[in-house]
Amino acid sequence: MQALVSFFAEPLAFPFLVRGLLASALVGGLCAVMGTYVVLRGMAFFGDALAHAILPGVAVGYLVTGGGRRSLFWWALGTAILVSFGIGATSRRARLKEDTAIGIVFAGMFALGIALISTVRGYAVDLAHFLFGNVLGVSPHDLVLIGAFGGAVLLVVLLFYKEFLVISFDPDLAATLRLPTSFLRHLLLVLIAVTVVVSLQTVGVALVLAMLVTPAATAYLLVKRFSAMMALAAGLGVLSGVLGLYLSYWTGIASGAAIVLVATGGFLLALFSRAGFSLFRHGTPYSGGGKRRAQS
Amino acid sequence: MRGGRSCQRGWSGRLGRPLAVHLPGAPALEVDRVTVLYDGRPALEDVSFRLSGGERLAIVGPNGAGKSTLLKVVAGVLQPSSGQVRIRGEDPCGHICIAYLPQRTEIDWRFPVTVLDVVLMGRVGRLGLFRRPGARDRALVREALEAVGLSDLAGRQIGELSGGQQQRMFIARALAQEAELVLLDEPLAGLDAPSQEAILKLLELLRARGVTLLLSLHDLDIAAQHFPLVLLLNRRVVAFGPPQEAFSPEKLVEAFGGKLRALPEAGVIVTDPCRTREGEDASAG
Numbered sequence: 285m286q287a288l289v290s291f292f293a294e295p296l297a298f299p300f301l302v303r304g305l306l307a308s309a310l311v312g313g314l315c316a317v318m319g320t321y322v323v324l325r326g327m328a329f330f331g332d333a334l335a336h337a338i339l340p341g342v343a344v345g346y347l348v349t350g351g352g353r354r355s356l357f358w359w360a361l362g363t364a365i366l367v368s369f370g371i372g373a374t375s376r377r378a379r380l381k382e383d384t385a386i387g388i389v390f391a392g393m394f395a396l397g398i399a400l401i402s403t404v405r406g407y408a409v410d411l412a413h414f415l416f417g418n419v420l421g422v423s424p425h426d427l428v429l430i431g432a433f434g435g436a437v438l439l440v441v442l443l444f445y446k447e448f449l450v451i452s453f454d455p456d457l458a459a460t461l462r463l464p465t466s467f468l469r470h471l472l473l474v475l476i477a478v479t480v481v482v483s484l485q486t487v488g489v490a491l492v493l494a495m496l497v498t499p500a501a502t503a504y505l506l507v508k509r510f511s512a513m514m515a516l517a518a519g520l521g522v523l524s525g526v527l528g529l530y531l532s533y534w535t536g537i538a539s540g541a542a543i544v545l546v547a548t549g550g551f552l553l554a555l556f557s558r559a560g561f562s563l564f565r566h567g568t569p570y571s572g573g574g575k576r577r578a579q580s
Numbered sequence: 581m582r583g584g585r586s587c588q589r590g591w592s593g594r595l596g597r598p599l600a601v602h603l604p605g606a607p608a609l610e611v612d613r614v615t616v617l618y619d620g621r622p623a624l625e626d627v628s629f630r631l632s633g634g635e636r637l638a639i640v641g642p643n644g645a646g647k648s649t650l651l652k653v654v655a656g657v658l659q660p661s662s663g664q665v666r667i668r669g670e671d672p673c674g675h676i677c678i679a680y681l682p683q684r685t686e687i688d689w690r691f692p693v694t695v696l697d698v699v700l701m702g703r704v705g706r707l708g709l710f711r712r713p714g715a716r717d718r719a720l721v722r723e724a725l726e727a728v729g730l731s732d733l734a735g736r737q738i739g740e741l742s743g744g745q746q747q748r749m750f751i752a753r754a755l756a757q758e759a760e761l762v763l764l765d766e767p768l769a770g771l772d773a774p775s776q777e778a779i780l781k782l783l784e785l786l787r788a789r790g791v792t793l794l795l796s797l798h799d800l801d802i803a804a805q806h807f808p809l810v811l812l813l814n815r816r817v818v819a820f821g822p823p824q825e826a827f828s829p830e831k832l833v834e835a836f837g838g839k840l841r842a843l844p845e846a847g848v849i850v851t852d853p854c855r856t857r858e859g860e861d862a863s864a865g
Contacts, residue, residue: 324691443710450701453691459657460680461705461757462673504692508737513692 295533300420307422307430308525308543311486312495314434316521317441318479319500320514321472325452329383330371330473332493333390335480337367339397339489342414347400357429360484364477367393369470417488417540419529426485433482437475448472449510486525487540494544499524502551505558520550606669608633608792609654609761614663616649623649625816626663631809633760636783636793638803641813642836647796648683650813651763654794655680667761676705679754681764684746689739695749696734699724702756717756724755728782744775751782762786764795768802780806800827 295301322331341363345356371386401411413421422430441448451458451468458465476496483492503517528543535542609631616624624646631637639647652658654665656672657680665672672678679702702724703717713721725731728748733741741749747767754762767783768776780802786793797803803810804823812818812826818835819826 324688446701446704446707446712447709449693449697450704453693453698453701454682454687456652456655456657456680456682456686457701457753460655460676460678461701462656462676463705508692509694510692510697 291534292530295530300422301529301533303422303424303427304419304539305526305529307419307427307486308529308539309522310430310434310525311483312499312521312523312525312543312547313518314437314479314521315483315492315495316499316503316517316519317438317514318476319496319498319521320503320510320517321448321452322476322496323500323504324510325472327476328493328497329386331476331480331496333371333386334364334367334477335484335489335492336390336397337393338363338481338484339414340393340400341366341397343397343400347404354425357426357481360481361433361478364481365474368473368477413488414484415488415490416538417484417486417491419486419539419543422485430482430485433478437478437482440471440475444468444471487543491540491544494547495521495524498544498547498551502547502554505551505554520547524550606666607631608635608668609794610664610666610669611650611654612664612666614650614653614660614665616646616653616658617661622815624653624660627813627817628663629811629817629820631792631794633792634787634790635809636787636807637795637809637811638807639794639796639811639813640798640800640803640835641796641818645814645835647813648765651680651765651794651796654678654761655763675761677758677760679757679759679762681747681750681754681762681767683765683769684743685769686765687738687746689746691738693738694735695725695730695738695741695752696721698738698749699734699752699756702753705757720758721752721756724752727755727785728752742775744771744778747771747775747779748782751779751786754786759791761792761794764793766796766798769798776802800832 295305319331322328338360341359342356345359349355367389371382371389398411401414447458447463447468450461450463451465451472455465458468479496480492483495487495499520500513500517502520503513507513507516524547525543528546529539531537531546532539532542607630611627611629614624614627615622627646627650629637639650641647649658653660654667654672655678656665656675667675667678699721700713700717703713703721707713707717722731725734728751730745730748730752733745738746738749750764750767751762764783767779771779783793783795783806804827808822809820810823810826811820812831812835814835814837819828819831
């Protein structure tokens, strides 16, 4: 018992760790809420691309301000919103499949980002921060930004909850109900973009996808209502963030990776327990994937 | 990739634009020289017909004839490349009284929603922004579920339903939407005979409520037996009218082409390949 208490209490003596825990919990929950849409709408690739494509924006900001940290958030946010619209426009103009359009924008922007950062001497350390996050470097100012933007995203989700549900489940229904489908789609993209930007400092470009997708996918396996999936995903996201950071503190592994590994562990647990449960009930393991087609 | 974009209106009547007014005397549905191009190739060409309120029309044609496209244009989900659709004299985009029931294969049945959730979605257009469903909405949804016989299954995740139940759920959604024009895309595809009967019975119920019905079918017999009006479609209108007139051997050959053989005694046999795979044809007809 004593050991358990000190396991959780000891790191709290360090203010930077407390800030890191708060940031991880906020980001974990926020990513999971938006991840519910990402998973159900099949936008995982979009989320990943967005995260990578932000890099040149951050790089330009980095060069312009001469390494100043404070304004990088705004550079990232501006880039993310531009890119989210850019991906939509590219696939419409060029008549490409959306994933091809995303692939082009994603890889091109990422390369541009690395090229720009590599012009700065000693870039390796800073590049690593962008790629893998630096949750222990979260300042009080960063925490306020995360809280404010995260809160704004959640508020918008709450306000447009039923519209987002309809447009995700059946876009044709949304059109016949005369919902502003184009506006809603773009709004959702912007919300995901903001979420990715807010998460970058915690988990980094390379791993933000996992925070979007994994807790939501875990919840998807376990519950059968949208609201329940979103709430459970948020809970799992917060838990992954907090436990992951503790894991990082005690084992010394990179914080972003630790958070993602905890989330992944939760997913595997849900997958296997579900398969086991299914085996127990029906005698055959649950087979995921593919549209389940009910017979009449 | 698609022919046109769906109509963009705000929350009609609440953010600026008023809802379409139903002009008295205007036909319930008027399709006027509608052409839809997909990547320059016509999916529909110069399609025109009219329906009065409460009429029921079955659209029949081979795969790729444009049946789904026509329904989507009437629903206002897809804008025609040229021509016009008028519902009670107005563009469909102003109407929230149109229900479009997609083919079952177009829906992700593993989506985490219950039957009740889906039927409640029919109310979202009338609720408007920032409003939660009230007592009247809940009552309408309850009533709709009862009418289609799904009250007991309201809490089920939609993938747990049989095909017939899934189709009935969509009809309940149309009822909850208080739709006056209901469009059904292949509502009988993939269903066994008893389930088909149940759906046809529910369509009778819609008729009793004065709803105008427009649906696409694969089965010529069912169209002829249950619908007073049929439209034979193969990108263009081949025939429109009562089935005994529209389904003449020449017209059927014209619509179905090589997939149909005319037999001297037994009338005609349609050998449409898609009917062998319980209507799971991916190419939206």
